[in-house]
Amino acid sequence: DAGVIQSPRHEVTEMGQEVTLRCKPISGHNSLFWYRQTMMRGLELLIYFNNNVPIDDSGMPEDRFSAKMPNASFSTLKIQPSEPRDSAVYFCASSFYRGGETQYFGPGTRLLVL
Amino acid sequence: DQQVKQNSPSLSVQEGRISILNCDYTNSMFDYFLWYKKYPAEGPTFLISISSIKDKNEDGRFTVFLNKSAKHLSLHIVPSQPGDSAVYFCAASASTDTDKLIFGTGTRLQVFP
Numbered sequence: 001d002a003g004v005i006q007s008p009r010h011e012v013t014e015m016g017q018e019v020t021l022r023c024k025p026i027s028g029h030n031s032l033f034w035y036r037q038t039m040m041r042g043l044e045l046l047i048y049f050n051n052n053v054p055i056d057d058s059g060m061p062e063d064r065f066s067a068k069m070p071n072a073s074f075s076t077l078k079i080q081p082s083e084p085r086d087s088a089v090y091f092c093a094s095s096f097y098r099g100g101e102t103q104y105f106g107p108g109t110r111l112l113v114l
Numbered sequence: 115d116q117q118v119k120q121n122s123p124s125l126s127v128q129e130g131r132i133s134i135l136n137c138d139y140t141n142s143m144f145d146y147f148l149w150y151k152k153y154p155a156e157g158p159t160f161l162i163s164i165s166s167i168k169d170k171n172e173d174g175r176f177t178v179f180l181n182k183s184a185k186h187l188s189l190h191i192v193p194s195q196p197g198d199s200a201v202y203f204c205a206a207s208a209s210t211d212t213d214k215l216i217f218g219t220g221t222r223l224q225v226f227p
Contacts, residue, residue, distance in 0.1 A: 107157050
């Protein structure tokens with residue numbers, strides 16, 4: 001039974017480049033979350049979707065960040081242009097929305113922007 | 115503004131003894147609290163939760179205590195084992211938006227022999 005799948009696992013890029021992170025949620029889950037982990041702020045919720053519709057994007061840091069969920073089995077988080085302060089671990093999580101359900105996390109993408 | 119705070123970035127405990135991890139929150143609307151555990155190079159995994167209608171929830175070696183008046187919760191691990199060495203995140207949600215979890219900054223627990 002596959003869990004949440006994220007790709008790539010590691011990404012090194014230069015400042016100004018576009019970065020695209022990908023996520024495949026657990027089959028049957030209808031809520032998907034993007035988080036960013038940093039030492040200073042811990043796990044920050046960036047955006048979440050319910051039934052492929054963005055519900056809350058208040059955590060998206062700025063216009064350089066965008067997220068899409070074109071279907072129930074795929075989501076992307078894009079950073080354009082990337083900056084060194086975007087370096088962090090980005091996690092995708094999914095759950096079956098019934099209120100308060102456990103979120104299942106992917107292994108994360110470690111992003112380094114030089 | 116950090117609505118969920120874990121003021122101890124790290125904790126070191128001897129194997130067999132009790133580990134106590136603390137968490138404070140500021141939003142009085144929070145009514146459901148969770149602990150997640152994270153090993154290096156892996157995503158966080160759910161450990162234990164508690165609803166605001168309770169003040170204690172126990173699952174094996176893990177117990178979570180909730181003090182609503184103090185807006186404080188704690189995770190007790192008894193006895194601590196080396197395999198418990200990980201980063202522990204406290205999280206909270208409100209019934210008005212149960213899908214949205216607010217996480218703390220995490221506490222790194224090291225259990226030494």
